[in-house]
Amino acid sequence: MKIFHLSAECYPLAKVGGLADVVGALPKYQNQLGCDSMVIMPFYNTKYTQNNTFEEVFSGRIHLGSHLVDFQILNLKSDDLGFEVFCVHIPELLYRTDVYCNDDSFRFMAFQVAALDWIKQMQNLPDIIHCHDHHSGIVPFMMSHSFVYERLRYIPSVLTIHNGQYQGWTGMETASLIPHFKADRLGFLIWRNMINPLASAIKCAWKVTTVSPSYMQELMYKANGLEDLLRHESAKCVGILNGIDTSVWNPKDDGNLMKTYTARTSASGKQANKEFLCKEFNLNPEKPLVAFIGRLVGEKAADLLPYACDFGLETTDANILILGSGDPQVEYQLNALKEKHHGRYNAFIGYDEKLSHLIYAGADFLLMPSRVEPCGLNQMYALRYGTVPVVNRVGGLKDTVVDFSLEHGFGVTFDNASVADIVNAIQRCMYFYSEEKRFKANQKTMMGIDHSWDKSAQDYLDLYTSLKQN
Ligand code: ADP
Numbered sequence: 001m002k003i004f005h006l007s008a009e010c011y012p013l014a015k016v017g018g019l020a021d022v023v024g025a026l027p028k029y030q031n032q033l034g035c036d037s038m039v040i041m042p043f044y045n046t047k048y049t050q051n052n053t054f055e056e057v058f059s060g061r062i063h064l065g066s067h068l069v070d071f072q073i074l075n076l077k078s079d080d081l082g083f084e085v086f087c088v089h090i091p092e093l094l095y096r097t098d099v100y101c102n103d104d105s106f107r108f109m110a111f112q113v114a115a116l117d118w119i120k121q122m123q124n125l126p127d128i129i130h131c132h133d134h135h136s137g138i139v140p141f142m143m144s145h146s147f148v149y150e151r152l153r154y155i156p157s158v159l160t161i162h163n164g165q166y167q168g169w170t171g172m173e174t175a176s177l178i179p180h181f182k183a184d185r186l187g188f189l190i191w192r193n194m195i196n197p198l199a200s201a202i203k204c205a206w207k208v209t210t211v212s213p214s215y216m217q218e219l220m221y222k223a224n225g226l227e228d229l230l231r232h233e234s235a236k237c238v239g240i241l242n243g244i245d246t247s248v249w250n251p252k253d254d255g256n257l258m259k260t261y262t263a264r265t266s267a268s269g270k271q272a273n274k275e276f277l278c279k280e281f282n283l284n285p286e287k288p289l290v291a292f293i294g295r296l297v298g299e300k301a302a303d304l305l306p307y308a309c310d311f312g313l314e315t316t317d318a319n320i321l322i323l324g325s326g327d328p329q330v331e332y333q334l335n336a337l338k339e340k341h342h343g344r345y346n347a348f349i350g351y352d353e354k355l356s357h358l359i360y361a362g363a364d365f366l367l368m369p370s371r372v373e374p375c376g377l378n379q380m381y382a383l384r385y386g387t388v389p390v391v392n393r394v395g396g397l398k399d400t401v402v403d404f405s406l407e408h409g410f411g412v413t414f415d416n417a418s419v420a421d422i423v424n425a426i427q428r429c430m431y432f433y434s435e436e437k438r439f440k441a442n443q444k445t446m447m448g449i450d451h452s453w454d455k456s457a458q459d460y461l462d463l464y465t466s467l468k469q470n
Contacts, residue, residue, distance in 0.1 A: 001461070003030060003037040003126060004039075007041050008100075013087070014049075019162045025245035028083050031082055040087075043074055043095055044097070045095050049087075053077040056075075062114050064110055105170035108136070109174065112142070116152065120148070125152065129157045131205065132159075134198040139201070140157040141178070141185075143204075145181040145204075156207070156464070157205045158464070158467070159207070162211055167197065170197075171195065172190075174195045196226075203229070211242045212395055212399045241456055242375040242380075242453075258358070258361075259273060261386075267440050267443070273362035274362040274364070277289070277362035287344070288433040289318070289365070291363035291365070292305060295325070296325060300368075305369075309345060311423045316430045320341075323347075323359055334347040365429045366387050369421075373395040373397045379396075383447070388429065388446070390413075390425050392417050400451070410446050410449075412429055
């Protein structure tokens with residue numbers, strides 16, 4: 001089965017968050033199941049694209065309203081990823097160091113039209129076109145309604161919602177950029193008086209998936225304005241839990257670590273990484289280390305972190321380490337805490353992939369107080385590295401973490417994104433940590449939990465097969 005994934009991000013070419021990790025792994029696991037799965041994404045100016053070779057396989061010219069835009073399709077010349085990557089190269093629009101900018105409606109429209117123009121002339125058309133988030137949300141509409149893409153009309157399209165908060169809203173004038181379609185189809189693009197690419201994809205895709213079952217249920221009641229639409233389309237909606245790429249995220253041979261380890265050697269391996277981290281960040285390796293990794297935004301409840309860290313440090317013995325960037329006010333507050341809790345708290349404001357691996361390995365606890373978490377990968381990485389996830393029970397966090405007070409439990413959970421709940425959870429972490437024997441045994445248990453892509457990749461394949469049979 002030939003599958004095209006259309007996405008704004010794909011690890012390791014360009015990553016802002018979990019979307020990149022998923023699109024950078026799912027095709028590889030689909031290929032292991034015998035598919036021919038590949039990625040189409042914009043060609044950005046990133047370290048990876050600078051340091052790798054690409055070959056032009058197609059060139060064309062698209063009309064975006066009155067604009068004429070030339071594009072090339074570049075094929076990544078590497079076998080390392082386990083799947084093929086094709087990049088849409090439009091230097092003036094897409095070749096930037098940032099994935100997301102303030103003219104994204106136009107940029108991603110150009111990306112989508114160019115991608116479909118390339119696909120439509122192929123001799124072997126794909127069996128499935130799989131769109132990820134709103135950046136490729138107009139594709140299902142164009143496949144169904146634009147005259148120039150008539151050839152693609154019977155190819156099933158799938159939308160995966162990685163994050164329903166962002167929908168790509170844009171003004172009505174954007175409709176004029178879309179290749180010609182009947183005027184009475186305009187309604188498929190619109191939701192609440194705006195062109196809404198995510199809503200359009202929910203209406204037009206053959207199937208809609210989200211990245212965890214609980215997130216799908218939550219979206220029916222809380223989806224940043226799309227609740228009614230999702231309830232209306234619920235018959236074609238399904239939640240499939242993300243997996244993690246266990247070849248990239250593996251403490252056994254992770255080149256980013258100070259010391260690699262397995263479940264058997266987890267105690268000494270984790271301690272060596274913790275000591276290195278603590279030295280780097282002036283923390284005490286004898287104390288329990290609670291870490292946070294992520295975007296400093298409201299969805300992750302980052303605004304609560306400065307207060308929760310402050311009270312948590314005042315009321316417990318914990319050390320706390322933060323890695324993240326985002327809201328400047330939160331960044332400022334997190335930096336300001338360094339002085340007050342010198343030697344017990346530190347924060348690295350920025351994005352650092354290597355450091356994130358080290359923290360998953362060296363921390364004892366990974367805090368995720370998210371208000372919204374469609375799937376969440378961090379808690380699965382934490383488990384894989386023997387680090388206790390400490391999570392607010394929403395979305396995928398609810399589906400993957402069981403509190404240590406329950407039968408077969410291994411994590412720490414709470415029920416509200418509030419300062420009081422986070423501080424209480426940190427206090428419970430200290431209690432868990434003090435039960436040394438159980439805590440160490442739990443590290444091994446967590447490392448044995450299987451969140452690899454194998455099952456989810458099969459679930460997606462079953463879904464595609466059901467569409468092909470219709
Ligand atoms: P989201 O996509 O909402 O940001 P996910 O949990 O799905 O959240 O994925 C987050 C991914 O981004 C993880 O791989 C995490 O390690 C990584 N990440 C987030 N912030 C940083 C950072 N500042 N430095 C390094 N990696 C980060």
